[in-house]
Amino acid sequence: MSTYRERAHRQTARATVLSAIATRERRSHLSAPRVPTVGIDIGGTKVMAGVVDADGTVLERVRTETPDKSKSPKVVEDTIAELVLDLSDRHDVHAVGIGAAGWVDADQSRVLFAPHLAWRNEPLRDALAARLVVPILVDNDANTAAWGEWRFGAGRGAEHLVMITLGTGIGGAILEGGRVKRGAYGVAGEFGHMQVVPGGHRCACGNRGCWEQYSSGNALVREARELAAADSPVAHHILDRVGGEVAEITGPLITDLAREGDPMCVELLQDMGRWLGVGIANLAAALDPARFVVGGGVSDADDLLIEPAREAFRRHLTGRGYRPEAEIVRAELGTDAGMVGAADLARLVARRFRRANRRRAERAHRGAAFELRLPPRGRAARP
Ligand SMILES: [Zn+2]
Numbered sequence: 336m337s338t339y340r341e342r343a344h345r346q347t348a349r350a351t352v353l354s355a356i357a358t359r360e361r362r363s364h365l366s367a368p369r370v371p372t373v374g375i376d377i378g379g380t381k382v383m384a385g386v387v388d389a390d391g392t393v394l395e396r397v398r399t400e401t402p403d404k405s406k407s408p409k410v411v412e413d414t415i416a417e418l419v420l421d422l423s424d425r426h427d428v429h430a431v432g433i434g435a436a437g438w439v440d441a442d443q444s445r446v447l448f449a450p451h452l453a454w455r456n457e458p459l460r461d462a463l464a465a466r467l468v469v470p471i472l473v474d475n476d477a478n479t480a481a482w483g484e485w486r487f488g489a490g491r492g493a494e495h496l497v498m499i500t501l502g503t504g505i506g507g508a509i510l511e512g513g514r515v516k517r518g519a520y521g522v523a524g525e526f527g528h529m530q531v532v533p534g535g536h537r538c539a540c541g542n543r544g545c546w547e548q549y550s551s552g553n554a555l556v557r558e559a560r561e562l563a564a565a566d567s568p569v570a571h572h573i574l575d576r577v578g579g580e581v582a583e584i585t586g587p588l589i590t591d592l593a594r595e596g597d598p599m600c601v602e603l604l605q606d607m608g609r610w611l612g613v614g615i616a617n618l619a620a621a622l623d624p625a626r627f628v629v630g631g632g633v634s635d636a637d638d639l640l641i642e643p644a645r646e647a648f649r650r651h652l653t654g655r656g657y658r659p660e661a662e663i664v665r666a667e668l669g670t671d672a673g674m675v676g677a678a679d680l681a682r683l684v685a686r687r688f689r690r691a692n693r694r695r696a697e698r699a700h701r702g703a704a705f706e707l708r709l710p711p712r713g714r715a716a717r718p
Pocket of ligand 1: 527528538539540541542545
């Protein structure tokens with residue numbers, strides 16, 4: 336059994352190593368070229384592209400619809416290429432970063448699977464690199480959003496950060512010592528499919544009781560529609576708003592009504608916040624970050640959701656009272672996070688590309704100098 340002093344020593348040593356890694360990462364950012372890059376966020380419904388400068392400012396943005404799932408991967412590539420070429424007309428683009436709603440492999444070259452697109456083991460990076468003459472970076476959209484928040488938003492200064500994106504489902508990302516933790520195969524951070532209710536609601540992933548069945552835009556809408564379809568008296572207000580059409584009930588409408596003080600909508604968001612806190616407590620048990628950043632469309636509900644999440648987190652945190660508690664904060668970059676983060680990550684690739692180009696140019700230069708010293712051909716063989 337180790338003494339307190341030994342443990343403290345080990346902890347200090349570990350903290351020193353982590354802070355050295357973080358410093359190196361920060362330095363690597365300081366030395367990354369301060370050139371504008373393009374970030375692209377490919378979501379389930381929209382593709383958003385923007386030119387982003389080295390301070391995270393979006394200089395221009397364009398957006399279009401996500402091609403339907405039935406369309407071939409080539410159509411999605413065409414969409415991305417068109418957006419980049421459009422922006423290149425007005426900006427000097429040095430690299431392109433893509434945050435895609437899907438599983439990206441550990442090499443960050445292939446999209447293994449994307450629920451909203453036809454990508455199945457798609458070599459996206461190389462396919463785009465062949466069409467666009469700039470370096471390309473591909474990552475999962477939650478990873479790029481977490482990176483954006485860590486660099487320019489609510490995650491600044493947190494060396495141990497977990498991002499939770501609440502959209503139709505739950506996405507997530509882990510940042511430690513200024514690095515995105517991708518896992519052995521690239522698919523770490525799929526928090527939405529942790530089981531929180533054995534035998535609970537069916538999930539599209541094939542299991543039951545997944546976290547995102549209780550805390551996501553889809554969960555919120557499902558609960559509201561169930562109450563409305565049952566003609567519950569608590570749902571009369573929302574039913575009036577949609578003219579009796581249960582299918583017209585959406586997440587943003589529920590959030591709006593909750594803000595107006597509608598009791599049913601407030602309660603639904605509180606329930607969702609409580610489940611959010613339970614899941615976050617589970618994540619704290621496994622990962623022990625200093626800060627959780629909650630982003631994604633549903634986080635617009637702000638304190639209607641985050642405050643119940645904080646309360647539930649405190650109630651469910653393992654070892655509560657005997658450990659420092661992580662902060663739970665709302666993301667700051669809104670829907671830009673994924674795009675800004677992808678552009679910033681691409682800046683690092685731009686640097687590697689520049690170095691490789693410089694080395695290639697130097698080699699070519701040396702080769703040329705060597706050739707100049709050679710005697711003219713034909714006379715070399717003579718003694
Ligand atoms: Zn699931």
